[in-house]
Amino acid sequence: MMDNIEKMVMTQLYKSVFCPDNSQDEQKDLAIQRHIRSLHWVTPEMLHAPINEGKAEVRDDIFFAVTAMIEMDSKRAPQDKLSCVTKGSNFLFKAIQGSTQEPATADDFLSSLIYAVLKANPPRLQSNLQYITRFCYPKRLMTGEAGYCFTNLCCAVAFIEKLDAPALSLTREEFDQHMQGQRLQVRRIPHCLLKSDWPGLQQIQQNQKLLLELRSRQDRIIRGVQNMQQELKDWPRSIGKEVQEIMNRFPLHIPLPKVQLPAASTVCSSEN
């Protein structure tokens, strides 16, 4: 009963109390949105989140969690927003269990939640959190599973706001490079991707094999060409040598035409 009344009242009042003009919420929304956008390069490994993105189910669960978090903005009543948070969290729990095969601990959950928030970059995040804190029935917010998930979401946002290099176990320099987009994202390939049953990988392997074969063929061709060039160079030399040898063996003696000279002079003189 209380729930329904709360829901109705809040749905009616939503426009006037959500992100009111006189609060700084909007600026904060934009600030955190920009901040999250600049952190797009953060990987689960950096956060020590036990998420194995190689598994299809895990990827799906993360995707659903992200969707639920984005959906939060479209709900009006605080408890509906809260149930989105819970839904997202449950998908994350599933994702963690799918990755580690163990029940999720708070450390696992929080780091995965941070990752999911970074992925989702939910619209008007700060406004939504403020709205829930201000207008949700306090008892629900402080006890119960929804309360726990919401508390963790607040923690995640607080963590993201203060995120710095040591928190990701990076050095100051690496962090700055990432922030300026100078550093290329180096993603470690999850080992499950290396199993041969992944179709993309099979294709890659085939292509790689093909390329290797082509390369060895090309190498052979190049070697052949080089040999041929060498042979071409050697050929005239050997011919020359042979010719020289033959010339040495049979020296050419051209007898001087002694007899013809007087004949020529006689021709000249006869003309004169």
Add this chain to the structure above:
Amino acid sequence: MAAGAAGASKTYSFKVVLLGEGCVGKTSLVLRYCENKFNDKHLTTLQASFLTKKLNIGGKRVNLAIWDTAGQERFHALGPIYYRDSNGAILVYDITDEDSFQKVKNWVKELRKMLGNEISLCIVGNKIDLDKDRHVSVQETEAYAESVGAKHYHTSAKQNKGIEELFLDLCKRMIESAQADERAKGNGSSQSATARRGVQIIDDEPQAQSSGGCCTSG
């Protein structure tokens, strides 16, 4: 907020936070308590970070919500968000790890600073099955616990020792403090104990204006 009255028989709902360093066995402790499982290969539990347990202590029903908190150092600053409005705290350390006990001391200081004496503290030395590797002395920890008004327990999640007692004892203490809270409320004076939780509105401006009028003129 501490206790919700439901009809004739009371149902208390308590929030208990679980604090402690990374691998002191917080998760094993709650899993053992709530589901009686330890390192089970076929765990069906999805998560161990938020667990609830219903208890009946001397006819009083208790709903216990156990909040696991992230214990890694980089999450330390987020503590206050977790333990806001909690009725009890269980601070776990590993008896083979001196460092984890130092962390417990930090938590105690912080909790006392933020929540005062309203919270029931339990300091728990876990992993007593590894007693031969003990690095934290029993005398020291018990003396410390007494000095800060906390109770000290020894547990082993592996052998299921001391856990039931720990939670039962904590619940009894939380019930006591909740009852004390109620009595203070029942006495009519909405003073210290209750005013502390809510927002205190001190209306001193009108008073200053009408100071010559009625209240403090004499």
